[in-house]
Amino acid sequence: MSAADANIDAVVIGGGPAGSAAARLLTTWGHDVVVLTTTPDRSRGLAESLPPSTQRVLAEVGVLDAVDGAGFYRSTGNTSCWASRERRVETFGSLGYQIFRPDFDRLLLDRAAAAGADVREGTRVGAVRVADDGVRVDYTLNGRPSSTSAQLVIDCSGRAGVVARRMRKYEPSYRTYAIVGVWRSDDGWELSDETHTVVETFEHGWAWSVPVDRSTRHVGAMVDGTSPRAATGRELEAAYRGEIAKTVEMRRLLAGAGLLRVFACDASLYSSRAYAGPRFLLAGDAASFIDPLSSFGVKKALASAWMAAVTAHTCLLHPDRRPVAVDFFSNWERQVYAASLRHSRDFARQASERHPHPFWAARAGVDVPPQDDMDAPDVRAAFERIKGASSIAFRLADDVRLEKAAVIRDHEIVVEDAFPGIRFFENVDLVKLAHIACQHTRVPDVFDAYCRAQSPAPLPSVIAGLCLLVTKGILQTRA
Ligand SMILES: Cc1cc2nc3c(=O)[nH]c(=O)nc-3n(C[C@H](O)[C@H](O)[C@H](O)COP(=O)(O)OP(=O)(O)OC[C@H]3O[C@@H](n4cnc5c(N)ncnc54)[C@H](O)[C@@H]3O)c2cc1C
Numbered sequence: 001m002s003a004a005d006a007n008i009d010a011v012v013i014g015g016g017p018a019g020s021a022a023a024r025l026l027t028t029w030g031h032d033v034v035v036l037t038t039t040p041d042r043s044r045g046l047a048e049s050l051p052p053s054t055q056r057v058l059a060e061v062g063v064l065d066a067v068d069g070a071g072f073y074r075s076t077g078n079t080s081c082w083a084s085r086e087r088r089v090e091t092f093g094s095l096g097y098q099i100f101r102p103d104f105d106r107l108l109l110d111r112a113a114a115a116g117a118d119v120r121e122g123t124r125v126g127a128v129r130v131a132d133d134g135v136r137v138d139y140t141l142n143g144r145p146s147s148t149s150a151q152l153v154i155d156c157s158g159r160a161g162v163v164a165r166r167m168r169k170y171e172p173s174y175r176t177y178a179i180v181g182v183w184r185s186d187d188g189w190e191l192s193d194e195t196h197t198v199v200e201t202f203e204h205g206w207a208w209s210v211p212v213d214r215s216t217r218h219v220g221a222m223v224d225g226t227s228p229r230a231a232t233g234r235e236l237e238a239a240y241r242g243e244i245a246k247t248v249e250m251r252r253l254l255a256g257a258g259l260l261r262v263f264a265c266d267a268s269l270y271s272s273r274a275y276a277g278p279r280f281l282l283a284g285d286a287a288s289f290i291d292p293l294s295s296f297g298v299k300k301a302l303a304s305a306w307m308a309a310v311t312a313h314t315c316l317l318h319p320d321r322r323p324v325a326v327d328f329f330s331n332w333e334r335q336v337y338a339a340s341l342r343h344s345r346d347f348a349r350q351a352s353e354r355h356p357h358p359f360w361a362a363r364a365g366v367d368v369p370p371q372d373d374m375d376a377p378d379v380r381a382a383f384e385r386i387k388g389a390s391s392i393a394f395r396l397a398d399d400v401r402l403e404k405a406a407v408i409r410d411h412e413i414v415v416e417d418a419f420p421g422i423r424f425f426e427n428v429d430l431v432k433l434a435h436i437a438c439q440h441t442r443v444p445d446v447f448d449a450y451c452r453a454q455s456p457a458p459l460p461s462v463i464a465g466l467c468l469l470v471t472k473g474i475l476q477t478r479a
Helices: 017-028 054-061 064-068 101-115 233-244 249-254 297-317 319-354 358-364 377-388 430-437 443-453 459-471
Strands: 010-013 033-037 047-050 073-081 088-100 118-121 123-131 134-141 144-150 152-155 168-170 176-184 197-202 205-211 216-224 258-266 270-272 280-282 393-396 403-409 412-418 475-478
Touching: 010 017, 010 134, 010 144, 017 033, 017 054, 017 101, 017 297, 033 101, 033 123, 033 144, 047 101, 047 205, 047 216, 047 297, 054 064, 054 088, 054 297, 064 101, 088 101, 101 118, 123 152, 134 152, 152 297, 176 233, 197 249, 205 233, 205 249, 216 233, 216 249, 233 249, 233 258, 270 319, 280 297, 297 319, 297 412, 319 358, 319 403, 319 412, 377 459, 393 430, 412 430, 430 443, 430 459, 443 459, 459 475
Parallel strands: 010 033, 010 152, 033 118, 073 197, 152 280
Antiparallel strands: 047 088, 073 088, 123 134, 134 144, 168 270, 176 216, 176 258, 197 205, 205 216, 393 475, 403 412
8 A cells, every 4th residue: 555545535446437426526525535447448438328317417526517518419319119110209308418438438537537536547456355444455557566545445347346246136137238330421310310319129139329420320239148159350240230130220220321340248237235335335337237228327327426425425424324324325226226127127018019029028027126106006196186186285194203314415414304214205305395285275386385495396206295295194185
């Protein structure tokens, strides 16, 4: 360990979106952070779609202006042939980003360094020892062995999972790999909007296409298994062309375009048996990998990094709160993964109806914990009642109990009063909402008062919060 490393608060392994975001946030909040990261291989860099809703978390990380100013190709929506031969066009309310990941990652890593994080590129982390009193991380820097010690480690090493892999739990029915081709056309693309991401199902797989500029698109085929028979060369290209030949939309899109290169990568879904301990946190893809179909991987990685930074900040400042913070973070990761898997299963069910193949049947049959709350019939009934009422009086039930629960305040996890089992719904503070609801007789007034007193929230989330409170017997109503 070098003398300069003696007071390091956190070592972040990996300089992808999760690692850069976690490092930037922790540094901004006053901690000494070292980022250890390998140098990425640009030839295997992916084109990826980020939905417009990513802006919020980019702003939280403090990089929105930089990302907006970087000139990434912007998209107005998606074109989908999912379980259908018809093209469905989804138009976003604002613009999404079509990013070439090596450029995006470079920008975020530079922002982490600019905030004061000690970024050591060209390192490969080997062994990590997590002990009760701190961590020790062994790595090579440009081939030379070195090590560093810190209070805690945040594993953001993605699929490599330097710390995470020993806790990894693969989704057996979602073993998938991607074969990706980079295509160029100087004559445009046969699409009503060339900025769109395109997705298409076929008999035993699905394909996607994301542009990085007007003339270059990445087109991927998602296939069963963990890797193709040949990882490079002519055989891989032949396998790729064989998959694309099974599509209709992609073939039409690529007619006249030239294939520049092909590579393959694992895209299997996984979660973790544990997401954190007093001295380690798994963030981004190190923690779990969600279906690329969602286009939420980077957004999830950034949100996970934000949660990991809040958790690390809390653990570093208040060691007594470590168990609560670790628990809070772990629950968040677990819920995000379950929600995403549920989504993927629902899309697979649609595809399975059109393509009766084991590829889709296995994915459609995946076992996902049921979603509590909004889908339950009693919550739906409360939703209709509240939505339709011109005037409604809420009162707190007489026997309402409060218990202690973890929440985030000012970048820290703290313990506050909560109703048993529910504290927030889609960021709506249910304790605050319940008290505000009792002071009004019209739902729009409750909504306005909540947004004024707390922070602006979408109307459906506020109504859903009221429904949950009514269904759980915390609020009683008189229409
Ligand atoms: C085929 C495919 C298509 C996808 N499409 C989309 C999409 O359209 N939209 C979207 O949002 N997401 C998409 N994703 C998901 C997205 O790529 C990931 O969710 C995202 O990269 C997660 O970011 P991360 O920072 O957690 O991990 P990563 O981006 O994997 O970063 C990990 C970092 O750790 C470093 N590292 C690894 N091992 C070591 C080591 N031993 N020592 C030091 N450093 C190490 C790596 O160099 C890298 O910098 C797609 C994924 C796949 C596979």
